[in-house]
Amino acid sequence: MERNSLLRAYNLRMMNRRQFLGALAAASASGQSSKRVLIAGAGVAGLCCAHELTRRGYDVTVFEGRARPGGRIETLREGLAPGVTAETGATRIPDTHHFTLGYVREFGLSLEPFHAPDGADLFHIRGKNLTFQNGKEPDWPLDLSAEERKLGRLGLTRRYLLPPVEAARPEARSPRVPPAISAADRTDLEGYLSGQGLSRDAVELVTLGFSPTISAGQMLLVEASSEVRDTFYHIRGGNDLLPAAFARRLAGKIHYGCRVLAFTQDDSQASLVVERGGERETHHASHVICTLPFSVTRGLFEGARLSPQKRKLTDGLPYFAMSKVFLQMREQFWRKQGLSGFAFTDLLSERFWSLGPAQASQRGLLLSYLIGPKAERLDALADTERVRATLEDAERLFPGARAHFEGGRVKSWAADAWQKGATIRLPPGQLGVLAQCASPEGRLHFAGEHTSRWSGWIQGSLESAQRVVREISA
């Protein structure tokens, strides 16, 4: 029996004082105090659960397998010149992400724009470099109809992709998947666009820089969930300052180097089996929160009394492979050429971004960012080969890259044993899975990117954490 039920039974004179104190001591010893909560994972979802529950007077313990907090928020500094930082995971924060920006403000962190304000974006298509600035479309070397050519990439995107995103706008803060987006969740992006009459080359133009085989519903959801009004931000000094700020406040409550091996529950308590330094430990509490991605939870819920539907999800969901290759450049030479360092291409390096201080003469990074099939192709290469292939693509887009190159770093999220993928990948027709991932099962609760309609964003992890805190403290 939990503390409150015991108190009620005592007040109703269903037990005497001695029996009440004895039962209370037994409940606390076995972790049944209704204020004790265990959390698996110290990514931003686990940290936020711990922070908010601590605020409400709960006794929380977080178990994290790695030796650091932050999970998919990871800022590289080692192996790069002093002052240069590389975001392997979450990089940009839309100006509409009220949960994320709320914690940025609470912790006194400062923001900087993610995309350099000046300079033209580049497109590389069929061997040609084309610049795109101030909405002025280049002459696309593609077989487009007169109407498609007139609309250009921007016009095609506005006409064929924006309407469901616009229709979802009134529900910008609602945690459910907006119906306008669910209605589009029938096919992949290529099928969605060609189904509306776009030619093959027009589909290629609209989807240049990312995989057209992604579910149209998920693609539109990610857009609707970003809904950037004006700009994307980056946390000055590195995005890992956000999980670090949570972690500093939680101090001794986070146990690093603790791999969760099993979740269990019975009528009176929920438990975690953890491996620490080669030894197994079992911990009990009134509630356990799982924030581990469902790419790494296969077999962890055998004694957890999950419904068959939930068990199927925890036994493995598909995740996107995502890879980034960072090229450190002696100076941001592309800025001197009037370029932003951002590019969309039909090469193996499908997208380039740049990161660096405002002064072009200072060091910066050109990075390629691959999602899905192209990331899988790149992941098959050795690190040195990945850097070589990316530098080759960079030289085609930004002549001078080779001459300014100082060194490369690589990150593959599919190869990361703690993640086994980057963000949840929902085949067409599967947007409803997000709500199923989120639903609690007895004393077990589920938070994390894969349990929120802001999936794929830090905002989703934070929203899910606040939902779980409500579930527990209601």
Ligand SMILES: Cc1cc2nc3c(=O)[nH]c(=O)nc-3n(C[C@H](O)[C@H](O)[C@H](O)COP(=O)(O)OP(=O)(O)OC[C@H]3O[C@@H](n4cnc5c(N)ncnc54)[C@H](O)[C@@H]3O)c2cc1C
């Ligand atoms: C390449 C990439 C780009 C992204 N870009 C953006 C972006 O620009 N903007 C944005 O807002 N978001 C972005 N995201 C999404 C964002 O990073 C995630 O939504 C968020 O960080 C996920 O946090 P989480 O706590 O839900 O999960 P995680 O960060 O995955 O946390 C789970 C934690 O569980 C730990 N763990 C795993 N297995 C075990 C185990 N058995 N025992 C104990 N611990 C375990 C992991 O080490 C990890 O720390 C991006 C993500 C990726 C991968």
